[in-house]
Amino acid sequence: MFHKEGAKIIFIAMAITVAVILLSEEFIQSYWLLKFIQIFSLVFLILILQFFRNPKRPVNATDTTIIAPVDGKVVVIEEVYEPEYFKDKRLQVSIFMSPINVHVTRYAVNGLVKFSKYHPGKYLVAWHPKASEENERTTVVIENRTFGEILYRQIAGALARRIVNYAREGMHVVQGTDAGFIKFGSRVDIFLPVGTPVDVKLNQKAIGGKTIIARRA
Structure with a gap:
């Protein structure tokens, strides 16, 4: 689960990642540079996703x-x-x-x-x-x-x-x-x-x- 406050940023990050991966395939000839850029893009997306994670933690609410x-x-x-x-x-x-x-x-x-x-x-x-x-x-x-x-x-x-x-x-x-x-x-x-x-x-x-x-x- 992801927090609702991250919805816009996650969407933008996903769009950027997909665009970078597709464009790098088209314009970058060096295999190692291509892989570096693609891996960097994926790591960037993973960091955004983990930051906005929202683990469900049931609480037995008490006043004490x-x-x-x-x-x-x-x-x-x-x-x-x-x-x-x-x-x-x-x-x-x-x-x-x-x-x-x-x-x-x-x-x-x-x-x-x-x-x-x-x-x-x-x-x-x-x-x-x-x-x-x-x-x-x-x-x-x-x-x-x-x-x-x-x-x-x-x-x-x-x-x-x-x-x-x-x-x-x-x-x-x-x-x-x-x-x-x-x-x-x-x-x-x-x-x-x-x-x-x-x-x-x-x-x-x-x-x-x-x-x-x-x-x-």
Whole structure:
């Protein structure tokens, strides 16, 4: 399965690949150059297809867990000041996505969307300390019955040029369902109440919709 946000790009990539293969057969005489161009075109198409893949991951939605919203590596677990919505200290957990990761964003919790805002901005590398405040990003807050208000932030990276966010204020969302997409490399920050017990460790691989970030009985 491929994500709907990739439909246009996949179509263009397929058209380019087919055109390159057919035209190279017509105009390139060197056997090795011909094969190199054709193989390069196919690899290009495969990379586009794998980037927009959308694996189905059934989730047993519950109010007692917070799950990873994206695939990637846990790069931050620390108390920070959150200046946009809470304006106080929160526990930040950040997951960095490389271009080879699945880039679907999934809702980390069940609940009511209390806040959703898009911010245009820069395209610093996603692990840059100021990326969370200066890069193109979206901020979403979901009120959950167990954890209270949970904020997550989709952040564009150096390669990402479009963030897709489906959350709208007033929506009731279900844990594990499709919350959006970030195209070509990025990061997601999650802000939890201070003192929330966290189940992940730094540099741990996270799987969106599967890995439990935090839980409460």
